[in-house]
Amino acid sequence: MAADPKALKIAAARAALDYVQDGMKLGLGTGSTAEEFVRLLAEKVAGGLKVVGVPTSVRTEELARSLGIPLATLDDEPSLDLTVDGADEIGPHLALIKGGGGALLREKIVAAASSRMIVIADESKVVETLGAFPLPIEVNPFGLKATVLAIEHIGRQFGLTGEIRLRMKDGKPFVTDGGHFIVDASFGRIPATKAFADELNMIPGVVEHGLFIGLASLAIVAGEGGVRVIDGKN
Structure with a gap:
């Protein structure tokens, strides 16, 4: 059992x-x-x-x-x-x-x-490699689509593809305690975690990401x- x-x-x-x-x-x-x-x-x-x-x-x-x-x-x-x-x-x-x-x-x-x-x-x-769990990325609601496009662009540079979905709750965007949205990126695996994290930090609309x-x-x-x-x- x-x-x-x-x-x-x-x-x-x-x-x-x-x-x-x-x-x-x-x-x-x-x-x-x-x-x-x-x-x-x-x-x-x-x-x-x-x-x-x-x-x-x-x-x-x-x-x-x-x-x-x-x-x-x-x-x-x-x-x-x-x-x-x-x-x-x-x-x-x-x-x-x-x-x-x-x-x-x-x-x-x-x-x-x-x-x-x-x-x-x-x-x-x-896990042996991070990424099977969708990576949460906290973003500013302003310019959401532009921020998602920037995340997708950085992802492709690292060979990471997969759906990036706005987190929803009760039919509305989930709002964090800080008043931000979260997008969940289903990359599957993220081998170069430190380098990828550094690049995410450079996107203006990204408040923080879930790579610790x-x-x-x-x-x-x-x-x-x-x-x-x-x-x-x-």
Whole structure:
């Protein structure tokens, strides 16, 4: 019998608690696996653990607040000790695709403000090459078509083709907490992740993209055989 996906998420989240110390300032990620970490963290806080959390989304903020975790903004606490977050894909050297939940801009800002970032996930998220999961790209609503054309152009330069689709919700464009749209690029595989990420950053209409490179320190991955830790050297 295959392991229950939720049980694997909880196992990875529980293992991440070992890296949390009293007095830490924590970035709190977004998504189903990160939410399991928030719930487990709340139990520790209820037991006396002293931490301050900086949420990466309104959704995470509401959950953490409802569970009694003390919260601050990144303006209040601009330097964090640790961020714990999920990922849509984990590639070689801990390069990630994130943003399936729509919080990639705030997630990247919080991760970059942290001394360490730990990624928690189930084994299915570990891949040899990033890109099977459509790459989320947060864009300014102004000039959307021109921005998509520019993304397509850059993609072709890297041999990347595939549908680039505006993310929708309830029949309307999905709007991020920052007021932007997201387009999801189904490239299939992205071998030259760093070079491609750099080119995406040069497109004026691109606010941020879901390629997280050089940000994660560790990945805690849960599978049927147990929990394993992947460091950035792998």
